[in-house]
Amino acid sequence: MLLTVNAKKIISQLLSSAGITVNGNSPWDIQVHNDHFYTQALAAGSLGLGESYMGNWWDCQRLDEFFSRVLRSELDKKARRSLAVKGEVLLSRLFNPQSPSKAYRNGAAHYDLGNDLFQGMLDKRMVYTCAFWGNAHTLDEAQEQKLDLTCRKLKLQPGMHVLDIGCGWGSFAKFAAERYQVKVTGITISKEQAELAMQLCKGLPVNIQLMDYRALTGRYDAISSLGMFEHVGLKNYDIYMQTVHNCLSDDGLFLLHTIGSNTSTDYIDPWINKYIFPHSLLPSIRQIGKAIEGLFVMEHWENFSVDYDKTLTAWFENFSANWNKLKARYDDTFYRMWKYYLLSCAGSFRARKNQLWQLVLSKKGIEGGYRFA
Structure with a gap:
């Protein structure tokens, strides 16, 4: 007592x-x-x-x-911090929880929960990354603004071959193929995502593969990675960037879209780690800078953290509105867990604890400087 x-x-x-x-x-x-x-x-x-x-x-x-x-x-x-949390941090420092053998299991724990869940929560294109609101009035409009801005930042032209690392349900691949007439290869480690992405992109020059990024080969005119770098892990930043460098054409652009942390650390919030994104990590500016040093020229860096607050709030509103359709598969504890996840993250972005960055990188520097219209 x-x-x-x-x-x-x-x-x-x-x-x-x-x-x-x-x-x-x-x-x-x-x-x-x-x-x-x-x-x-x-x-x-x-x-x-x-x-x-x-x-x-x-x-x-x-x-x-x-x-x-x-x-x-x-x-x-x-x-x-409790002893249990300290033990989790120690293990993350000793071992590689995002190794190839564990990557698929980590991805399945979240992204294979059920496509019905994400269809009920996301926009019509199923974009599971921060929307850019600007003058948008709806989540659908805000996500299309983000996808179009991403394509313009990559300077996509008809006939280019684009690699999308962490393609999700194919939202960027489908948009880029339809609006910018490019060919897209998308990879994901989620079986559920890959199967639905193939259906959604049917008839387009889009190839979806169930693959870990470390198995990538070939050369691409441009590379995008939207909301995947958070799952790479500190021990793998170097090999991730080296893989992207190897796959990018000499005059191509790489766009990295990632949640970021204000401080450098090697562990994630323990509740998020246990229940939402196992063995994920939010990179800092210093950690990203160290990983790209000697490989890329940083052409452009933009922060959209305020937009993520609004995006997460919209996702929760959709999730809550569709709960009656979902509750046959997910129990009340799941509802509280998912609500806690979405709204605690919204609060974190509102407090400017987390950031949302888009970086544009080149291998040798754009002659005359980088601009996008």
């Missing part, structure tokens, strides 16, 4: 410093249903916070704003 009382006092004080009141009346305040929440959150940090939410020990009307306030106040730095 004394432990619970002390934990409650500590957690309440921490949250209060972020403007959050336990059982308060503001939308970002949390409502605690089970006092075990306090000891769980204190002992296991973000893992305990997420698991106790999944267990219905607490609720919050605006999870996104709760996390935005928590992260802006840097409560994550004040919370102590």
Whole structure:
């Protein structure tokens, strides 16, 4: 009992410093249903916070704003990591959790959950990366803006052969083939993605392959990688960049679209690692810079992190609106897990804890400088 009382006092004080009141009346305040929440959150940090939410020990009307306030106040730095989390970090440093033998298993854990889930959540093209909103009013419009901007940044011309590393359900490949008359080879390590991508791209000059990037060969006029680099892992950044360099024509462009971290680290949030993206990692500017040094010239770097907040919110709205169609396959705990994932990430981008970068790289530098219309 004394432990619970002390934990409650500590957690309440921490949250209060972020403007959050336990059982308060503001939308970002949390409502605690089970006092075990306090000891769980204190002992296991973000893992305990997420698991106790999944267990219905607490609720919050605006999870996104709760996390935005928590992260802006840097409560994550004040919370102590559990021994289990420290053990996970140690293992990631000793071994390569994104090795070829493990990559397919890591991918399947998320991307093979079921195409129905992602069809109910994403836009009509099934783009599972940040949309660029600009003047867009809908998610469909915002994703098309992003795809078109990506094609323009790569300076695609009819007849070019483009490689898409981490092609998902073929959204970029299909768009580029239709709008820019290019040939596209797309690779993914998700069986579910590959099968549906083949169907969606049927009749177009698009070749979808179930393949790890380390098995790539051949030369391409341009290379894109949208939302895949987060799964590469620190130990593999060098081989990833070397593979892209080997596959890119001397005068070609490589566009890297990735979530990024403000700090260099070798571990991911433990709750995200356990329940959403196993063995993923958000790269920092320094880590990316080290990996491209000696291989590429950085032509252009742009940040779209604010757009990801809006994108994740739109995904949750779609997911929630379609839940009645999905709940026959996914239980209530999954609903809470998925809600927590989407809205906690939205809050993280809102707090500017995470970034969304698009980089354009060349092998030798564009003569006269890089511009795109």
